[in-house]
Amino acid sequence: MSIDMSQFHQTYLEEAVENLAELENGLLALERDGNADLNAIFRAAHSIKGGAATFGFQDIADFTHGVETVLDKGRDLTLDLSAEVTAVLLRAVDVLGELITAARENRKATANDRLACQQALTDICGDGTPKAASARKEGTGGHKMMNITFKPHPDLPKTGSDPLNILRELGRLGEMTLTAFPESVPTLEELEVENLFLWWEATLETEHTVDDVHDVFLFVTDEAEITVQVVAAIDAAPQAQPVEQTLVAEPMTDRRAPENERRAGNDRRQPEKAPETAFIRVATDKVDNLINLVGELVTTHAMVSQHSSRVDADGHPMLHSSVQEMAHHTRTLQEAIMAIRMMPISFAFSRFPRMVRDTATKLGKQVSLVTHGDQTELDKTVIERIADPLTHLVRNAIDHGIEIPEERKAHGKPAEATVELAAYYRGGNVMIEVRDDGRGLDRDKLMKKATEKGLAQEGETYTDEQVYQFIFHPGFSTAAQVTDVSGRGVGMDIVRKNIQSLGGNISIETEKHKGTRFIISLPLTLAIVDGMAIRSGDEVYIVPILNIMESIKPTKGQVKTVGHNAEVMDIRGSYIPFVRLSEVFKTEMGDGSTRPEDGIAMIVESDHERIALFVDELLGERQVVIKSIEANYRAIEGVSGATILGDGRVSFIIDLAGIIKRANREGLHHAPVKPNKSKMTEEGHHVV
Amino acid sequence: MSKTILTVDDSASIRQMVTFTLKQAGYTVVEADDGSKGLEVAKSVGDIALVLTDLNMPNMNGLELIRNLRQLPAFKFTPILMLTTESDETKKMEGKQAGATGWIVKPFNPEQLLKVIEKVIPA
Numbered sequence: 001m002s003i004d005m006s007q008f009h010q011t012y013l014e015e016a017v018e019n020l021a022e023l024e025n026g027l028l029a030l031e032r033d034g035n036a037d038l039n040a041i042f043r044a045a046h047s048i049k050g051g052a053a054t055f056g057f058q059d060i061a062d063f064t065h066g067v068e069t070v071l072d073k074g075r076d077l078t079l080d081l082s083a084e085v086t087a088v089l090l091r092a093v094d095v096l097g098e099l100i101t102a103a104r105e106n107r108k109a110t111a112n113d114r115l116a117c118q119q120a121l122t123d124i125c126g127d128g129t130p131k132a133a134s135a136r137k138e139g140t141g142g143h144k145m146m147n148i149t150f151k152p153h154p155d156l157p158k159t160g161s162d163p164l165n166i167l168r169e170l171g172r173l174g175e176m177t178l179t180a181f182p183e184s185v186p187t188l189e190e191l192e193v194e195n196l197f198l199w200w201e202a203t204l205e206t207e208h209t210v211d212d213v214h215d216v217f218l219f220v221t222d223e224a225e226i227t228v229q230v231v232a233a234i235d236a237a238p239q240a241q242p243v244e245q246t247l248v249a250e251p252m253t254d255r256r257a258p259e260n261e262r263r264a265g266n267d268r269r270q271p272e273k274a275p276e277t278a279f280i281r282v283a284t285d286k287v288d289n290l291i292n293l294v295g296e297l298v299t300t301h302a303m304v305s306q307h308s309s310r311v312d313a314d315g316h317p318m319l320h321s322s323v324q325e326m327a328h329h330t331r332t333l334q335e336a337i338m339a340i341r342m343m344p345i346s347f348a349f350s351r352f353p354r355m356v357r358d359t360a361t362k363l364g365k366q367v368s369l370v371t372h373g374d375q376t377e378l379d380k381t382v383i384e385r386i387a388d389p390l391t392h393l394v395r396n397a398i399d400h401g402i403e404i405p406e407e408r409k410a411h412g413k414p415a416e417a418t419v420e421l422a423a424y425y426r427g428g429n430v431m432i433e434v435r436d437d438g439r440g441l442d443r444d445k446l447m448k449k450a451t452e453k454g455l456a457q458e459g460e461t462y463t464d465e466q467v468y469q470f471i472f473h474p475g476f477s478t479a480a481q482v483t484d485v486s487g488r489g490v491g492m493d494i495v496r497k498n499i500q501s502l503g504g505n506i507s508i509e510t511e512k513h514k515g516t517r518f519i520i521s522l523p524l525t526l527a528i529v530d531g532m533a534i535r536s537g538d539e540v541y542i543v544p545i546l547n548i549m550e551s552i553k554p555t556k557g558q559v560k561t562v563g564h565n566a567e568v569m570d571i572r573g574s575y576i577p578f579v580r581l582s583e584v585f586k587t588e589m590g591d592g593s594t595r596p597e598d599g600i601a602m603i604v605e606s607d608h609e610r611i612a613l614f615v616d617e618l619l620g621e622r623q624v625v626i627k628s629i630e631a632n633y634r635a636i637e638g639v640s641g642a643t644i645l646g647d648g649r650v651s652f653i654i655d656l657a658g659i660i661k662r663a664n665r666e667g668l669h670h671a672p673v674k675p676n677k678s679k680m681t682e683e684g685h686h687v688v
Numbered sequence: 689m690s691k692t693i694l695t696v697d698d699s700a701s702i703r704q705m706v707t708f709t710l711k712q713a714g715y716t717v718v719e720a721d722d723g724s725k726g727l728e729v730a731k732s733v734g735d736i737a738l739v740l741t742d743l744n745m746p747n748m749n750g751l752e753l754i755r756n757l758r759q760l761p762a763f764k765f766t767p768i769l770m771l772t773t774e775s776d777e778t779k780k781m782e783g784k785q786a787g788a789t790g791w792i793v794k795p796f797n798p799e800q801l802l803k804v805i806e807k808v809i810p811a
Contacts, residue, residue, distance in 0.1 A: 015795055047795060158758070160767040160789035165810060194764070219790030219808070222781070 012055045013104045019044040020100060023067075024093045031086045033391065035355065038075040045071055048096070059109065060099050066121035067092045073125065076209075083362050088120045145231045148202040148213060149281075152224040154195035161220050163196060170216045174206030203231075225281060284380075287340050294334045295528070295625035301330045302622075302646035331623075338379075338524070345423045345432070346374035348387045352394060356419060359398045366405055366416040367398055376423035378430045378524055382502055386432065386522065389495040393434040393518050394419060396491065401438030401516050411513050413437065429504075429546065430522045437515040441508070443467055449476065468508040472496040500657060503529070503544070503640075505606070521546070529626055529653060533619035533645070534602070536581040537588050541615075542624050542643060542653045549603040549610070551618060554596040559612075569601055569612040576603070579663045580614040581654075584638060606656035611663065613656075626653060638662050691737035691809060692716040696726035696753060697771065698745040706740065709798040710805075723748025727756050730763060738809050739768040740792070743779055751786045758787035767808040771796075 026041035045068045052061035067089060073079035081089075095114050102109035148170070152163055170176060178200055185197040204213070210228050217226045301323075308316075308323045349371050360367040397419050402408075405415035420435040443464065450456035450470045470476055474493040499506050504522035523529065523546070531542035532551075552571075559569045559578050567578035578601065580594075601612040624643035629636060629652075640655035693715045697703045700721070707717045718733055720726035722745045730736060739757060743750035750770055757763040767789040772779050780791055792804045 012795060043793075047793070053797060157765055159784060159787050160765050160808070162765075162767075162808075165808070168810065169807065222784055 006055075009055055009103075012052075012057075013100060016048050016052070016060070016100045019048045020093060020096055023048070023096075024090070027086055027089050027093065030081060031083065031090075033395075035351065035391065038071065038081075042068065042071040042075050057099075057103055060096065060103065063092070063096060063099060063114065063118060066118055066125075067096070069125050070121055076211075079124070082358070085124055088117065088124060091117045092121060142233055143205070143207055144233045146204045146206060146210070146213060147227075147229045147231050148204055149199070149227045150202070150217065150224060151199035151226075151281075152196050152220065154192070154197060156196050156220060156223045157194055159219075159223060161223065163198075163200075166216060166220065167200065167202070170202060170204065170213070173208045173212060173216070174204050176205075177203040225283065227281065282340075284341075287337075290337050291341070294330075294337050298330055298334060298528075298623070298625055299644045299646075301326055303648060306646035334528070338528075339377075341380050342377035342524075343380050343383050344375045344377050345383060345430075346371075348383050348390060349374055349421055349423075351387065351391070352421060355391065356394065356398065359395055360402075363399060364404060365398060365402050367402055367419055368416055369419050369421070371421045373423035376425065376430060378522065382430075382522055382524075385498065385502055386520070389498045389520075390421070390432065390434065392491045392495050394421070397434060397436040397438065397516065397518075401436040401440075403439050407439075413513075426521070430524055432520040432522065434518045434520075435515060440512040440514055440516055441468055441471070441510040442512070446470055465507075468510060471508075472506075503546075505546075528623055530621065530623050531653060532602075533622050533651070534581075534600075534615040535617040535619055536585075536615045539585070539587055540619065540645060540649065540651045541581065542622065542651055543602065543604065543613070543656070544640075544653070545621065547604045547606055547656045549605055551600055551602045552612075554599075554601050554612075556597050559596040559601075569596075571603060571612070577611045577663060578614060579611050579659065581659075582614075584659055584662060604656050606660055609660050611660055613659070624651075624653065690714050690716045692718060692733065692735060693738045693740060693805070694718050694720065694726065694730055694733070694736045695740045696720045696723065696745070696750070697740075697742040698722055699742070702742070702771075705798075706801065709801055712798075713802050713805075722746050723750060723753035723756075726753050730757055731760065734762055736763075736766060738805060739763075739766060740771070740805075741768065742771045743783065751782055754783065754786040754788050769804060769808065 023041055023044040026036050026038075026044065030036035030038075030041070045064055049061050049064035049068050052058070052064060070079065070081075070085065070089060074081035074085070079085070091113060095112070095117050098112065099109045099114075150163075150166070150170075152161075156163060167178065171178070179202070181199050181201065182197070184199070185191070191197075206213075210230060213228045214221075214226070217224065220226075305323050305327065308319055311319060313320050352371070353369055356367055356369040402417040402419070403411070403413075408415055408417065418437050420433070422431075422433045422435070424431050446467050447456060447462070450467070450473075451458055453473070453476065455470055455473055455476075456462060456467075472492050472495070476492065496506055499520055499522070502522055504520055506521075507519045508516065509519065510516040529542070530545040532545055532548060534541050534543055554569065559567055560575075561567055567580075568575040569578040578596070582588075596614065599614055599616050600618055601614050602618075604611060604613050626641040627643060629639060629642050636652075638655055638658035638661075639652045640658070641653045642650050643653060645651050693710055695703055695706050695710070695717060696719075697706070698721050703719055703721070707719060710717045715737075718729055718736070720729045723741070724747045726739075726741060727748065730739065739754075741750045741753055745753075748756070754768055754770070757766070757768060768787065770779075770783045770788045770791045771794055772783065772791045783791065789808055790804065792801060796804075
């Protein structure tokens with residue numbers, strides 16, 4: 001019995017085209033960013049090869065094999081996927097494209113580059129592998145000892161995965177010692193018999209790679225916590241290594257029943273593994289839950305504090321001192337819990353040495369990377385999300401900022417340029433700087449470009465700051481020639497957007513021939529914000545402290561009406577838009593006066609745009625827990641979230657970038673024509 | 689007695705290839721060409737060691753089939769593998785949430801198919 005495979009050909013070839021596109025995009029990303037999902041690229045090639053072999057396209061399968069081999073070595077880090085290698089791989093993509101097209105059109109493929117390219121691929125593997133492999137052998141191949149933990153979630157069985165099955169498969173990879181930990185098994189009364197409460201720790205002596213071990217857990221990675229750690233490489237004669245000997249003192253085969261494993265778990269004579277004891281692994285949702293709870297606690301404390309303030313202080317001295325003490329403890333507790341999510345920024349910095357080297361080499365520049373403050377800690381989420389913007393800034397610095405060695409020498413600078421990454425704390429923020437000692441931003445060039453693009457008007461004067469801000473504009477690029485490293489002008493606006501979405505901002509300092517410095521300011525965490533509580537009419541809002549430059553009680557005549565009722569405020573000689581918060585949200589102004597001198601003007605800044613935000617009263621600084629409106633309702637422009645005040649009321653947290661945008665668009669910095677009494681016309685107001 | 693595998697796929701060619709491969713490997717195979725028929729077959733056959741289902745199918749798709757199967761006492765812990773494409777990360781997640789045990793990435797060859805099957809129902 002045989003099956004006519006030709007009926008699958010059409011499907012296969014279509015898929016091959018898709019996979020080829022994925023392969024190509026991945027390679028381009030790799031070449032562009034020095035960073036791409038190598039597994040995805042590999043899988044694309046792997047799928048092309050797999051299908052080709054199945055359906056009898058031997059030429060495609062053979063050729064793809066060479067591509068796959070190179071990618072596999074790149075993925076294993078046994079081969080450096082340098083620019084040269086990537087270039088060959090891209091050539092191979094073209095060859096494959098022709099082979100697939102020929103198969104679709106049922107004709108013979110034109111040979112062209114095929115043989116040369118195949119040879120190039122073979123050469124890469126041939127002389128690239130051995131030396132690189134020996135240098136970075138750890139984790140691949142060789143006899144080694146691994147520590148593996150497998151902590152299934154209680155509901156693992158609900159997806160039909162049998163943990164015993166998985167452990168057996170693991171045992172087949174080598175010599176395994178298995179320990180089961182039964183401490184989270186509940187009492188019989190509380191036991192959900194269809195749930196799983198055991199977890200396991202395995203010591204595996206194996207020839208397989210870490211990837212092979214992860215493959216065993218392929219289907220349960222989301223339903224279990226799995227860690228695989230290479231503890232030691234073992235030489236050909238393991239007897240000579242007493243340490244490993246103790247670890248495998250009681251080799252236990254994988255075929256034992258769970259009862260035996262459970263008993264082994266009670267038998268704690270196994271040696272403690274020193275590096276492990278300092279840490280416990282905790283699921284992130286447990287930490288997030290803690291953060292949430294402590295947020296509620298902070299809110300509750302604010303309520304207690306507010307209520308107790310109404311109680312006579314002399315009559316109840318103990319009440320007041322204990323409320324104060326509670327404030328202290330709550331704050332300490334909050335900081336301690338936040339600290340759990342904190343990671344050193346070195347996690348983000350660590351990717352740069354390689355990237356800087358590759359980018360500089362590609363561009364024929366000499367660059368050394370210096371990092372400062374690697375141990376500066378910030379929230380894990382912030383670190384994950386800042387890595388891409390940083391990458392972009394560093395790449396830009398090398399591509400646009402740093403001159404070629406000859407040019408540097410001509411300006412009396414050392415041929416080798418320096419790019420610095422620095423992180424440090426300032427107040428409640430973490431500052432990250434990307435500095436280079438390159439040519440600096442060219443103000444004239446930027447102006448010229450900005451005028452061309454219609455961003456700047458001829459004849460107007462702009463401050464340096466304003467000019468430098470142009471580079472954050474979408475589609476703005478001053479590179480005379482677009483290089484393949486950067487220069488498509490599609491990045492800086494994204495960089496700024498990403499940083500702003502983290503509640504941070506970015507500024508630039510630059511000096512011609514001296515260099516450029518990008519300064520990023522980020523909040524320590526995304527869960528709380530230091531804000532100023534303000535009153536506008538009957539509403540209380542929170543304005544992030546980060547945005548507030550100063551607060552002024554306007555004097556008579558300091559706010560002037562110009563043009564069509566537009567209001568501006570004179571701040572030491574320069575005029576800035578005067579925006580009434582009550583106008584922005586169209587709220588009832590209460591019975592209060594609308595005269596500027598009866599309220600407070602907060603000078604606030606976002607994106608280097610400054611406005612005077614007019615409110616009725618400042619209520620004082622608060623640290624507030626951010627609750628998402630978007631998650632519960634929908635996004636509202638000008639509002640970044642909500643919080644619950646001490647008296648239980650809901651208060652909006654102002655997003656100044658949004659307010660400024662709205663004010664500019666709607667021309668809101670005008671005097672109220674006639675206090676219109678239409679209450680709550682703004683959608684989204686009074687959500688709760 | 690050989691283990692019975694239910695394969696559900698609206699593409700006759702894929703079903704044919706899967707069935708061919710599985711029979712060669714010594715399994716008993718039952719087929720269905722969409723989710724609702726798959727569910728009927730599952731109910732009537734009962735003793736099924738593994739379900740292999742495509743995701744995009746008319747009438748009842750793979751995810752619904754998985755959810756429905758998990759409701760049946762006899763299929764509470766039965767391994768269910770879905771056929772998916774590599775790029776479909778979200779589909780994998782949805783599948784797992786519906787109760788799928790694992791997945792087989794398309795396109796696959798007979799050896800890959802058997803390897804994944806042996807992973808969840810070892811001989």
